[in-house]
Amino acid sequence: MIPWLRPDDPPHAFPPVDTALNEPNGLLCVGGDLSPGRLLEAYRRGIFPWYSAGQPILWWSPDPRAILLPHEFRVSRSLAKSLRNRGYATRIDTAFADVVRLCGAADVRREGTWITPAMQVAYEALRGLGYAHCVETWRDDRLVGGLYGVTLGNIFFGESMFSLERDASKVALKRLVDELQARNYTLIDCQVESAHLESLGARALPRAEFLRRVSREIANLDVPAW
Numbered sequence: 050m051i052p053w054l055r056p057d058d059p060p061h062a063f064p065p066v067d068t069a070l071n072e073p074n075g076l077l078c079v080g081g082d083l084s085p086g087r088l089l090e091a092y093r094r095g096i097f098p099w100y101s102a103g104q105p106i107l108w109w110s111p112d113p114r115a116i117l118l119p120h121e122f123r124v125s126r127s128l129a130k131s132l133r134n135r136g137y138a139t140r141i142d143t144a145f146a147d148v149v150r151l152c153g154a155a156d157v158r159r160e161g162t163w164i165t166p167a168m169q170v171a172y173e174a175l176r177g178l179g180y181a182h183c184v185e186t187w188r189d190d191r192l193v194g195g196l197y198g199v200t201l202g203n204i205f206f207g208e209s210m211f212s213l214e215r216d217a218s219k220v221a222l223k224r225l226v227d228e229l230q231a232r233n234y235t236l237i238d239c240q241v242e243s244a245h246l247e248s249l250g251a252r253a254l255p256r257a258e259f260l261r262r263v264s265r266e267i268a269n270l271d272v273p274a275w
Contacts, residue, residue: 054081054108056100060090066110066256075111082106083171083180092199092206093267095260097240102165112256113247115239122226123250131216132223137193140185140222144194145176148183152209164209172208175199181273184225186217191218196225198238202275205229205237222249232275235266 052064058081069077074227077096081087083106091097091108100107103202124132149172153164175181180201186194194217196210205225229237238259239251254262 051076052078054078054262056080057080060084060086063091063094063096063108066095066260069110069112070161075109077108077110079105079107081108083167085171085174085180088171088175088199089180089201090172092201093263095256095263097208098204099240100159100165101163105226109240110256111241113242114256114259115242115251116254116259117237117239117246117251119224119226119229119234119237119247121250121252121268122223123248125248126221128216128219132220133222135215137217137220138187139221140187141224141228142176144185144192144195145181145183145197146173148185148197148211149173149209151192151213152194152197152211154211172197172199179275184221184228186212186221186224188214188217194219194221194222200234202263203233203235204238204263204266205236207240216265219249234264254268 053122054062064078066077069075076193080128095114096108096110098106099109144258147163149169153169172181181197183195186244193214194212196207196218198205198207210218239246242253
């Protein structure tokens with residue numbers, strides 16, 4: 050049986066992550082809410098929410114975990130060409146709500162999305178507290194790509210990205226990597242493995258090692274790290 054959380058359960062009421070299912074990989078528990086306190090506690094424990102509209106909130110901690118070390122980010126020839134020639138400009142935290150909305154827009158993400166209206170509200174609340182951030186790619190004053198995530202300690206917990214033009218999301222990721230290296234961040238959490246992420250330099254890390262890194266790098270949840 051998958052444990053159920055009630056909305057009034059305390060934020061720390063997650064079961065141990067080593068009780069997560071092997072199939073589907075990492076499903077830990079169901080329910081609860083998306084309050085800032087619960088979300089921050091989830092990230093601290095290596096847990097994230099991921100569910101579709103019409104489902105209850107599903108909480109995950111897969112093993113292994115996809116991560117990207119900023120210094121291992123790969124700039125392909127095509128991305129380098131886009132950075133030089135496509136006229137992109139990047140900005141940080143100037144259009145957070147629009148980035149989240151476009152990450153979940155049905156006409157952008159045709160395979161479906163987990164970014165429900167409740168998710169959008171929840172991450173905008175974290176943005177208001179200083180924990181959630183976005184990187185945007187602009188072309189001719191039009192928002193054409195971006196990504197968003199949560200910062201705790203020296204870790205950026207990536208949530209989603211979108212692209213309306215060639216390589217626009219990768220350009221945002223390159224700006225994020227540069228920004229994180231300048232700020233001495235050590236790790237980007239990519240959550241789930243994919244060939245796309247692997248092509249950018251991401252790799253799999255055993256969950257136990259990921260959790261050790263999270264514990265080491267997150268010093269104080271009460272102070273936004275960005």
